[in-house]
Amino acid sequence: MSSKAEILAALKSVALPEHPMPKVEIAPRLDDLIGQYEAGLKACGGTLIRDNALAALQSQVDTLIAEGKQVISRVDAVTGNREVPSDPHELKDINYAVIPGQLGVAENGSIWVTEDLAGIRIAPFICENLMLVLKAEDIVANMHQALAKISLDNTGFGVFIAGPSKTADIEQALVIGAHGACTLNVYLV
Amino acid sequence: MSQAQTSVGHAEKADIFCKDEARVDWHSKALWLLRQKRDRAAAAIPEWEELRTLGSEIKLHTLTHLPQYLEQFEANCQKNGIIVHWAKDGQEHNRIVHEILSKHQVKKLVKSKSMLTEECHLNPYLESKGIEVIDTDLGERIIQLNKQPPSHIVVPAIHLKKEEVGELFHNKIGTEKGASDPTYLTRSARAHLREHFLTADAGMTGVNMAIAEDGAIVVCTNEGNADMGCNLPKLTLHSMGIDKLIPNNEAASVLLRTLARNAIGQLITTYSSFYHGPKPGGEMHVIIVDNGRSEMLKDKLLAESLKCIRCGGCMNTCPVYRRSGGYSYNYFIPGPIGIAVGSNQDDTNTIPWACTLCGSCTYVCPTKVPLHNIIAYQRRLKAEAGKLPYGKAGYMPMVGKVMSSPTLLNCAMSVARFSLRYLPGSLLKPFAGAWGKYRELPKAPASSFEAWYKKNRSK
Amino acid sequence: MKIALFIPCLVNQLLPQVAIATTELLEKLGHDVILPEGQTCCGQPMTNSGCFNEARSTVMKLLNAFKGVECDAIVCPAASCLVAAKENFHEYDNSPEAKAVIDKLYELTEFLHDVAPVDSFPRAFPHKVSLQLSCHGLRMLELANASESMKPGFNKMAALLEKVPGVEILYPEPRDECCGFGGTFAMDEGAVSAKMGNDKAQAHAKTGAEYIVGFDPSCLMHLDGLIRRHKLPIEIRHLAQILNDAI
Numbered sequence: 001m002s003s004k005a006e007i008l009a010a011l012k013s014v015a016l017p018e019h020p021m022p023k024v025e026i027a028p029r030l031d032d033l034i035g036q037y038e039a040g041l042k043a044c045g046g047t048l049i050r051d052n053a054l055a056a057l058q059s060q061v062d063t064l065i066a067e068g069k070q071v072i073s074r075v076d077a078v079t080g081n082r083e084v085p086s087d088p089h090e091l092k093d094i095n096y097a098v099i100p101g102q103l104g105v106a107e108n109g110s111i112w113v114t115e116d117l118a119g120i121r122i123a124p125f126i127c128e129n130l131m132l133v134l135k136a137e138d139i140v141a142n143m144h145q146a147l148a149k150i151s152l153d154n155t156g157f158g159v160f161i162a163g164p165s166k167t168a169d170i171e172q173a174l175v176i177g178a179h180g181a182c183t184l185n186v187y188l189v
Numbered sequence: 190m191s192q193a194q195t196s197v198g199h200a201e202k203a204d205i206f207c208k209d210e211a212r213v214d215w216h217s218k219a220l221w222l223l224r225q226k227r228d229r230a231a232a233a234i235p236e237w238e239e240l241r242t243l244g245s246e247i248k249l250h251t252l253t254h255l256p257q258y259l260e261q262f263e264a265n266c267q268k269n270g271i272i273v274h275w276a277k278d279g280q281e282h283n284r285i286v287h288e289i290l291s292k293h294q295v296k297k298l299v300k301s302k303s304m305l306t307e308e309c310h311l312n313p314y315l316e317s318k319g320i321e322v323i324d325t326d327l328g329e330r331i332i333q334l335n336k337q338p339p340s341h342i343v344v345p346a347i348h349l350k351k352e353e354v355g356e357l358f359h360n361k362i363g364t365e366k367g368a369s370d371p372t373y374l375t376r377s378a379r380a381h382l383r384e385h386f387l388t389a390d391a392g393m394t395g396v397n398m399a400i401a402e403d404g405a406i407v408v409c410t411n412e413g414n415a416d417m418g419c420n421l422p423k424l425t426l427h428s429m430g431i432d433k434l435i436p437n438n439e440a441a442s443v444l445l446r447t448l449a450r451n452a453i454g455q456l457i458t459t460y461s462s463f464y465h466g467p468k469p470g471g472e473m474h475v476i477i478v479d480n481g482r483s484e485m486l487k488d489k490l491l492a493e494s495l496k497c498i499r500c501g502g503c504m505n506t507c508p509v510y511r512r513s514g515g516y517s518y519n520y521f522i523p524g525p526i527g528i529a530v531g532s533n534q535d536d537t538n539t540i541p542w543a544c545t546l547c548g549s550c551t552y553v554c555p556t557k558v559p560l561h562n563i564i565a566y567q568r569r570l571k572a573e574a575g576k577l578p579y580g581k582a583g584y585m586p587m588v589g590k591v592m593s594s595p596t597l598l599n600c601a602m603s604v605a606r607f608s609l610r611y612l613p614g615s616l617l618k619p620f621a622g623a624w625g626k627y628r629e630l631p632k633a634p635a636s637s638f639e640a641w642y643k644k645n646r647s648k
Numbered sequence: 649m650k651i652a653l654f655i656p657c658l659v660n661q662l663l664p665q666v667a668i669a670t671t672e673l674l675e676k677l678g679h680d681v682i683l684p685e686g687q688t689c690c691g692q693p694m695t696n697s698g699c700f701n702e703a704r705s706t707v708m709k710l711l712n713a714f715k716g717v718e719c720d721a722i723v724c725p726a727a728s729c730l731v732a733a734k735e736n737f738h739e740y741d742n743s744p745e746a747k748a749v750i751d752k753l754y755e756l757t758e759f760l761h762d763v764a765p766v767d768s769f770p771r772a773f774p775h776k777v778s779l780q781l782s783c784h785g786l787r788m789l790e791l792a793n794a795s796e797s798m799k800p801g802f803n804k805m806a807a808l809l810e811k812v813p814g815v816e817i818l819y820p821e822p823r824d825e826c827c828g829f830g831g832t833f834a835m836d837e838g839a840v841s842a843k844m845g846n847d848k849a850q851a852h853a854k855t856g857a858e859y860i861v862g863f864d865p866s867c868l869m870h871l872d873g874l875i876r877r878h879k880l881p882i883e884i885r886h887l888a889q890i891l892n893d894a895i
Contacts, residue, residue, distance in 0.1 A: 003479075004263075004275035007431065008256045010483035016492050019249035024439050026236050043456055086470075088421050092387055107234075107446075108456035121468055122420040125413050125460075143457075147442035152403050156269070156466035157420075160445075162457045165413040169328035169344060171351045172219050173371035178327060179379060179386070180413025180460065200837045207839040217847075221822065228795065237798040506796065508826045512843050543837065545830030545844075546696060547783035552796035568698030579836045581697050589702035592657065592689040593709045602661040623838030628845070628873025631662050638655055638664035642683050646671070 028141035033106045034188070037139050040109030044163030045176050046184040053187035054078070057098065057131060064096055073098035074119050075133050084119035088126070097127035097181075101161075104139040104186075105146045110162035111186065112146065114155040121157050125165075130181035132161070136188055198539035198578060203513035217511035219347060224505045226454025227553070240447050245557035247440045248496035252486065258401040258434050259477065265404025266475055269466035274476045279309030282478050286311060286393070286426060287318055289474055293424050295320060295390040299382075301408070301415035302326040303395025304342055304499060305428045305478060307521045323385045325414035327378050334361045340515025342522055343452050343501035348514055382414070392418035396429035397498070398444060399475075402437040405465040406475060409448060409458040416462055423471045427464065431482050432495040444498055447555035452500040485530070490566050494529040496556040503550035503560055509543050518543065525550035525560040532567040538576040541567040602637065609633030649764055650680045652719040654753070656729035657689040663865045666886040670725040670756060673892040677766060686713040692732035696831050700739070707736040714749045721763060722749065725756040725888050727785030727864045728831075756888055757791050757863045761804040766811060769894035774814035777890070778852040778882070779805060780862030780871070781824040791863065795824050805863055805887055812894040820851035829870035845874045853880045860884045 001009070029036065038048045049056055058078050061071055065081050072091070073080035075098050085091060099118050101111035111132050115121050124130055140146050152158060165180030176182060207213055231237045251258055263273045276282035282305075290298060298315065300306065300322055312322045312333075324333040328346040332339055335357055339345030346354070355369035362381045364374060394415045398407040406427050408415045419425045435441060449455040467473035485491040504510045504524035515523040518540050520531030528540045541564055550560040571577060577585070591597045610633045624630065651674055655667045674681045688710050694703035710733065714722055724730040730753060737750050760766055781803075785791040792803035809815050828834070828844025835841075849871050852860045860875075860882055862868050868884040875882060 002275070003277045003281060006277055007275055007477075007479045007483060008259065010479070011255045011259075011431075011486065014253055014255065014486045014492065015489040016249060016253050016486070018253045019246060021250045021436060021440075022243050022246040024243060024443060026239065040456055044459065088468075089387060092383075105457075110457050110461070115468075120420075121416075125416045125420060143442040143446050144439065147438040147445075150438070152405055152463060152465040156464075156468065158463045158465070159416065160457065160461040162459050162461075165411065165459055167327045167375055167412050168453070169326070169331065169346055170349075170354050170371040170374055172222060172344070172347075173351070175372045175375040177379065178375060178412035178414070179325065179382060179417045200839070203837060204839040207843050210843070213843060231798050234798075508828065508844050509837070509840055512840050541698070542833065543840075545783070545826050545828060545833045545841075547826035547830070548787035549783070549794070549796055549826065552787060552794050565696065565698070568696070569700060570698070572698030572700070577697070577699070579832075581699065581832075585694055585697060585699040585702045589694055589699070589704075589706055592691070592694075593705035595686060595688060595709075598657065598688055602657070606661065623835045623841075624873070627838055627842030627877070628870065629876040631869055631873065633662065634664050636664065638660045638667035639683070641664055641668060642671070646681075646683070 024144055026142070026144055028145055029107070030141055033139045033141060034136060036106035037104050037109060040105070040107060041163065041186055042109070044109050045166060046109060046163040046186055048186050048188060050188045054189050057133065057187045061096070061098065069095040071096040071098065072123060072127070074117060074123070075100050088120055088122035091120070091122055091126045094127045096129045096131060097123045098131045098133065099124055101132045101134045102138065103146060103149060104134045105143060105160070106139055107142045108162055110160040112150055112158060112160055115157040116155050124159070124161060125180045127181050129183045130161070130164070131185045131187065133187045133189060196537060198537040199513065199517050199519065199543040200539060200579070202517035203543070206514045206517060207512065213512050216348065216514060220505045220511045223453050227451050227502060227505065230450035230454040230456065240443055241555055241557055243443045244447055244555050245496060247435060247443060248556050251434050251436060252432070252492060252495055255431060255434065258436060259431060262399055262401040262404060262434060265401065269404045270473070271404065271466060272472070272474045274474060276476055276478045276480070278480045282309045282428060282476055282480070283311050283314040285476055287315060289426060290315070290320055290391060293391065295424065297321045297323065297385070297389045298391050298393055299323045299325050299385055299389040299418040301394045301410060301418050302329050303393070303428055304522060305395050305430055306393070307339065308480065309478070323382070323389070325382050325385070325418055326410070326412060327375060330378060330382065331357065338521055340523065341501060341504055342499055348516070386417045386421055389418065389422050391422050391424040391426065393426040393428070394419060396427050396433045397448070398435050398441055399429050399433045400437060400441055401434055403465060405463050407441060408462045408464065409460065411459045413460055416460055419464065420468065425471065426474045426476065428476045428478060430478050430480070448498055448500050451502040451553065451555040490559070490563055493558055494526065494563055496558050497526050498556055500555055502553045502555065506549045506553045508547065508549070509545065513543065525564065526558070528567060529558070529560055529563040532571070537578065538571050539578045541571055542578060606633040610635070649720040650682070650718065652714060652717050652722045653681060653683045654714070654722050654724035654730070654733065655683065655687060656724065656726045659726055659865050663869065666725055666865050666888055669886065669888040669892040670723070673888050673895065674723065676892070676895045677764070679764070682719065684713045684717045690729040690733040691736045692729060693831055695732065695736055703736065704740055707740050711737050711741055711746060711749060715745045719752065721754050721759060722752045723754050723756055723759045725886060726866065727755045727782055727789055727791065728866060730755045731784045731788045755785060755789055755791065755863065757785065757804050757808065758789060760808055766808070769812045769891060771894045772814035773812050773890055773894050775859060776816045776818055776855070776857040777809065777859045777861040778818045778820055778855040778857035780827065780852070780860050780864070780867060782862055782864035782867040783826050785863050786824055795822070808887065808891065809861070812890065818855040818857045820848065820855060822851070827867045827871055829867045834870060842874065845870055846878065849874045849878070849880055853882045857882060861887055861890055863887050
């Protein structure tokens, strides 16, 4: 008997009585979604740029490139100085990554980013600094709405990103900048 | 841990831990801070209790339909190009992992936190086969360098002070002598581990949730170590217990709302990553592990412990864990959930008694695992197996006899009351054991209530 | 109402003043109080150690003391013993007679709050009290909302004490952490039990209260032993004692 068959056979004698799948019926909090989102993002260490965001982003990227920084952009309106490589290791010196988010979640400040949008899976993690572009109309209230909306059908990888990477593994002291990006700016358009 | 260590019971280890009271206070406070953050995060969501109920029901539903969901999960994974393996136990799991790694001539594996690989003792197994295993979660890396197991499932190095981490990093990764600033130490570890991420041949993670309907696994970290480890090398492996399964995205939406909030009071982990297939040109393996879980499911109460989503909230609230430390439990998972799932592995048979049955863990739990009931039940299982600790097998039958006989009980208690009233404390203390060692003995009344009642109320 | 007292062994033998206060309080409130004979321990020291065989005769002895006793309610001034009695009666005896007993079991606080509510207490108790929210009463009888729970807050002991003029209610920080008694835990795990108890006693003392007031005599006895050992400026009182003095 294969291990699979053995495990499945053993699972025939589960002692718990059959339990139905519950319905998730939680009313979303719909007031001031952008305000809620901004508060959520701030709580997880990110910064929201609301005013004239796309222009601000482009001018920031121009300055960064002039300073010699390595910038990869996956947002059509913003031009970087690096392309998506086939080998992810080539991105080890990336200072900034500009990536469009598919949707934002007001309750926790997270943004859903997929492999397609990022161009390559490693991009949002390996960069020193992450810049995500989010459309205001793509903000949903909570995770129930978010997970009802996203689909993995056409992508091998997706991630909710909530702020810069962080850790509190040494004496509970919060340190921003663990293994992933050290900063996160979200540009609301 | 060595055999010699595990044969010491919880009380004895806790007694040693308690000798440094300032450190106990420091440890307890650090964990209580997490509980307080959790309370604030939970209170901010009006539907918190509803989410706990949903979490429990989703898990109960999945656990009672596991064969169906496991097969659906496997089929969907395969459709997505993921290679699925099944392991009955830890040994088989380790063998499968090693086979995959050796097929790809992997010399260095970067691993993100996985309690399952701890459970299977994967690291020493792979190291014995000549494969270098690098734990990449900061806390895990600290204890790996310190040659210790985790003392907590979410904050594994919570027992160490920053000065101790500073000293360790100075010796192992060359940080400045005497430096203990957490930001400096964290950034140094970032640089040290970045090198390992860039040179690893394969990445491995645990699994927070496995979604049957999609054939996807969800991995949650704050540090981004799982994603750095999985998205650079071509080869990735993910180990999951059969209890990690959930039916669909909707179920994930419930658990993703409670997991980080209950663990550390965060709204959500920085990264909640859904791996749905290998990267272009890559290879992705999922290893589904039983290792005793199907056996636990055969017991109605033990089965409920498999609802656990490993948030660690029960440890943070547990007054005993906070004052005895993660290494006093004789099982790789400490605290209430460790007692619930690991009591049969404790050769000292003491961990079910490392609990006052206060029930705080049960109320904290985001999936309503009835932890204190399971712990009480583990005591019963020990008693039935004739494995009672602390001399209970000797005195419990006596207690039963005395308590069930009013004459004996009255005699015994009269002697006790008399002794408490008339004998000097110094004479009594040696007989009062642990009670008198720490506390004053009760002030004994002249007579029992029964006697008072007979005298004052008898009609 | 006709009330049968359930006085657990510890209260009977070591804290008779709690049982006397309970008797007097219920009588002053106009109830007819009786003490069924042959009561003993609820079996908790044994069942909490997993020793169900050893506990059987004790539990049955206690249950039998109440079977067939004519009364409207069986009231106990010890939350933890009451919980254990309820669970253990159910464990060993599924008969209708046992169910009749179980259905009448009430802890004193819940009896005074839910079953035979008291409007007000006439005599003032002008003192600061720090509430000891013991675990089994809190989480198994839901005498108050536990701090882990996000349900709407309520506290039956506080609600009763608020009816006594002059009482100022305070809470230790943390509010409802276990005091570390835990039955045989106090002996098996002496060091942790004492550390928990000391932390708790000090948290109570820090409120500036003169009394620790609670519904569980065993926790109070444990705290008392530590308070006296460390000479803390606070004393223990059972809720029944405060309420009895307020009438």
